[in-house]
Amino acid sequence: xxxxxxxxxxxxxxxxxxxxxxxxxxxxxxxxxxxxxxxxxxxxxxxxxxxxxxxxxxxxxxxxxxxxxxxxxxxxxxxxxxxxxxxxxxxxxxxxxxxxxxxxxxxxxxxxxxxxxxxxxxxxxxxxxxxxxxxxxxxxxxxxxxxxxxxxxxxxxxxxxxxxxxxxxxxxxxxxxxxxxxxxxxxxxxxxxxxxxxxxxxxxxxxxxxxxxxxxxxxxxxxxxxxxxxxxxxxxxxxxxxxxxxxxxxxxxxxxxxxxxxxxxxxxxxxxxxxxxxxxxxxxxxxxxxxxxxxxxxxxxxxxxxxxxxxxxxxxxxxxxxxxxxxxxxxxxxxxxxxxxxxxxxxxxxxxxxxxxxxxxxxxxxxxxxxxxxxxxxxxxxxxxxxxxxxxxxxxxxxxxxxxxxxxxxxxxxxxxxxxxxxxxxx
Ligand code: SF4
Ligand code: SF4
Numbered sequence: 481x482x483x484x485x486x487x488x489x490x491x492x493x494x495x496x497x498x499x500x501x502x503x504x505x506x507x508x509x510x511x512x513x514x515x516x517x518x519x520x521x522x523x524x525x526x527x528x529x530x531x532x533x534x535x536x537x538x539x540x541x542x543x544x545x546x547x548x549x550x551x552x553x554x555x556x557x558x559x560x561x562x563x564x565x566x567x568x569x570x571x572x573x574x575x576x577x578x579x580x581x582x583x584x585x586x587x588x589x590x591x592x593x594x595x596x597x598x599x600x601x602x603x604x605x606x607x608x609x610x611x612x613x614x615x616x617x618x619x620x621x622x623x624x625x626x627x628x629x630x631x632x633x634x635x636x637x638x639x640x641x642x643x644x645x646x647x648x649x650x651x652x653x654x655x656x657x658x659x660x661x662x663x664x665x666x667x668x669x670x671x672x673x674x675x676x677x678x679x680x681x682x683x684x685x686x687x688x689x690x691x692x693x694x695x696x697x698x699x700x701x702x703x704x705x706x707x708x709x710x711x712x713x714x715x716x717x718x719x720x721x722x723x724x725x726x727x728x729x730x731x732x733x734x735x736x737x738x739x740x741x742x743x744x745x746x747x748x749x750x751x752x753x754x755x756x757x758x759x760x761x762x763x764x765x766x767x768x769x770x771x772x773x774x775x776x777x778x779x780x781x782x783x784x785x786x787x788x789x790x791x792x793x794x795x796x797x798x799x800x801x802x803x804x805x806x807x808x809x810x811x812x813x814x815x816x817x818x819x820x821x822x823x824x825x826x827x828x829x830x831x832x833x834x835x836x837x838x839x840x841x842x843x844x845x846x847x848x849x850x851x852x853x854x855x856x857x858x859x860x861x862x863x864x865x866x867x868x869x870x871x872x873x874x875x876x877x878x879x880x881x882x883x884x885x886x887x888x889x890x891x892x893x894x895x896x897x898x899x900x901x902x903x904x905x906x907x
Contacts, residue, residue, distance in 0.1 A: 501718040502728065505709040506737040506783065509792055510550065510558060513709065530562070530715045531605040534569040535638055537631040538624050538658045538670055539611030542701040543649035544571050550704025558708050562715055568599050578627060593627055600637050606711070607642035607692075609635065609673055612651040612658035613684040616669035623668050636688050639673075644693040644714075644721045645685075647673040648707055653696035653732075654678075654809045661813050674733055678809045693722040696733040698782075700806035705787060706738045730781075732809050738783050739807060745777035748785035750798050765800060774819040775802035782807045 505513055536544070548555055559566060566572065575592035578584065588595040599605070613635050614624035621632025639645060650656030651672070658670035659677050674694040676682035685692065695714075697706050713719045713735075719728055730736050746752065754760070754769040761768045769775070777785075780803055784795045796803050805815045812818075 498718050498724065498728075501713065501716075502737045505713060509787065510705045510708040510712075513712070530564050530711075531567045531599075531602075532564055532569075532608055532711075533567055533599055533605045533638055533642070534572075534608040534610065535631075535634060536570055537609070537611035537613050537626075537635065537651075539649065539651045541571060541610075543610045543652075543699075543707075544569075546699075546701035547648075547704050547707050550708065555704075562708075562712055564711060564715065567605060568596060593629075596634075600641050603641035604643050605641075606714070607638050607645045609638075609645055609647050609652045610649055612655040612670040612672060614658075614668060615671050615684065615687060616667050619669075619687075623670075632684070632688075635684065636690070639685065639688070639690050639692055642692060644695070645673055646695045646697060646707075646710065647733075648697045649702055650698060650700040650806065650811055653698050653734075654811070656700060657812055659813075675809060677813070678732075693725055694733055695725070695729065695735065698732065698734050698739060698807040698809075700811065702807075703738075703784070703787060703789060706735070710735055710738075734807070738787075739781050740783065741781055743781060743783070745780050745782055745785045745795070745797075745803055746775075749777060749795075750785075770797050770800075770802040772821045773802045774804075774817065774821060776805035776808075776815055776822075777803035780805040780807060 534544075550558070558564075570592065573592065573595075575588070575595050576585070576590050577592055580590050585591045586594070588598050611631075613632050614621050614630070615632060616623050621630035624631040626634060647653040651658055651670075653672050653675065655670045655672040655676045658668070659665060659672075670676075671682060671684040671687065674680065674683040674685055674696065676684075680686075685694070695710060697710060699706065710719075714721060719725070725733075728735055728737070730739055730741055732739075746755070749755070749769075751767075751769045754767075755771060759768045760772040761770055762772050764773065771778075775797055777797060784803075785797075788795050788798075802819060804818050805811060808814055
């Protein structure tokens with residue numbers, strides 16, 4: 481996300497309060513943050529080592545891959561800078577399994593099951609859970625078995641001794657595709673950690689009777705920054721657990737700084753100018769607004785359009801794919817059908833119907849207000865100044881578009897948005 485903005489350059493990291501810290505990580509990418517505050521971070525973490533136990537259940541490994549592809553600094557550098565030690569991660573660790581070359585091994589140097597037991601016994605680690613937890617059939621968890629053990633049992637052990645839990649990705653946070661409508665959904669009974677879809681009574685923690693603080697990093701997959709910077713905020717003591725969580729998380733337990741309640745992706749979309757002028761693509765590979773192809777960004781709360789993906793360069797609507805709202809708790813059913821304009825969709829369920837009506841109304845109002853504001857500002861000879869007021873005064877979601885404009889991070893992006901109708905070059 482470019483160089484560090486001037487106004488963040490001279491801040492004393494050690495004295496930075498939580499609000500300023502969250503503003504900084506909201507406006508900066510992980511790479512800029514970790515590089516520029518390197519010495520302060522090292523100082524702050526001199527004695528602390530934060531162990532991470534990363535387990536994987538019903539998932540595609542996309543969340544780990546998103547983290548691994550996070551760019552510069554790479555995951556190893558980022559972890560070193562944050563003094564994070566991934567003590568256990570099935571995908572990455574060296575342990576071989578129970579058998580090596582066909583021979584049963586009984587040392588934790590080689591046997592991942594023994595190693596897992598040792599790590600769990602120590603306790604006090606940050607548990608990162610990736611993937612949904614199978615509860616079926618009949619509460620046994622046998623629909624997801626790893627090395628002879630149910631993932632439900634593995635999760636239970638790991639959760640009981642954890643300091644707190646970070647559920648990364650839709651599957652761990654909300655069960656995601658595992659809970660998509662199908663004839664076998666109830667039989668499989670996949671659960672998220674604290675929620676199953678939008679239902680907080682169906683999280684696996686409640687089923688297991690475990691009470692632990694949870695942070696949900698939504699997304700299918702989540703952005704590497706969302707994962708890394710959340711961990712950074714916690715290990716650097718900028719978010720204290722559990723006391724700060726109610727202020728920094730939304731009702732879905734997602735960090736508001738990355739999933740701002742008062743900001744949608746649509747507001748900063750590079751195709752936004754086309755939307756305002758009512759110019760829509762009706763087939764893929766065009767360059768206009770993707771609303772008629774089912775874009776859900778007008779009611780999706782995430783900073784994708786500001787932070788951007790793939791080395792901070794792109795996002796789904798920019799590259800030609802309508803946003804499918806992959807960060808929403810009800811995803812994927814609440815977003816289906818993916819490629820159909822909301823108004824064209826019949827009533828397929830309470831979620832989509834109610835969300836769509838509110839969202840469409842809200843989006844149209846927002847578009848109207850946006851267009852009027854631009855018009856009046858043009859009349860008044862003003863440029864920009866489109867920052868959205870923080871109506872609810874919630875911490876961590878303050879005027880995110882404005883923040884980035886002021887900080888220079890979004891330079892050229894809003895400009896592209898505003899000038900897109902005249903000379904569309906994105907996408
Ligand atoms: S493509 Fe989607 S996010 Fe972009 S302007 Fe159109 S509706 Fe909004
Ligand atoms: S733009 Fe939409 S579909 Fe793409 S990553 Fe963001 S929330 Fe998910």
